[in-house]
Amino acid sequence: MLKINTAEFLQGVVDLRQLPKNELRETLFIGRSNVGKSSLLNKMCNRKSLARSSVTPGKTREINYYIINNSFYFVDLPGYGYAKVPEQMRAGWKKLIEDFLKRGNPIGIAMQLIDSRQEPTPLDLMMMDWLEYYEVPYLLVLTKADKLPVSKLAKQLEVYRDRFKWNLTDGCCRGIVPFSIVSGEGRNELLKYIEGHLKEKPRQKKEAV
16 A cells, blocks of 8 residues: 655645646645645645645635655645635636646546535535546545544445445546544545556546537
């Protein structure tokens, strides 16, 4: 299984012209504000403060690059869905993220984070539609799994598997993984998926219509 030996913040990107010159394979982390992306990234890398949450949720608009084992990137996309963010800023994020996904290579796999206690929001569903359209393999990661009783979490997983049956069988969704930063549940499973996709051939760019 993949082991993370080193993890360092590389740079923040607000314009795709600023992307790293060294084009390594990427694992994306996507989700609404307050879903727990920073905590998940830290847990994945066994670092306490590698990724930091914005003081004001929804204000971070950079695409943050972290270089892992000096051989591939973890990429933290800006959180979405925070109500107090001006519409113009949300529109800018939307264009940045969609243009980012169009690139094909070097994106390997994406982690679509959703709070396990909640239903997917319209923005979550829109993001999944983008991942499907641009043929980006992704996992649905149900964060804060420790906040639910075991029986309720199991039921929630069944609900998600039934709701996203097409995505799992005919689409780009590779699985649904509950994740807990408290117990570490889901970490090894995510690392196995990342390791597998690092070995796959790069995808070609798909243009929007």
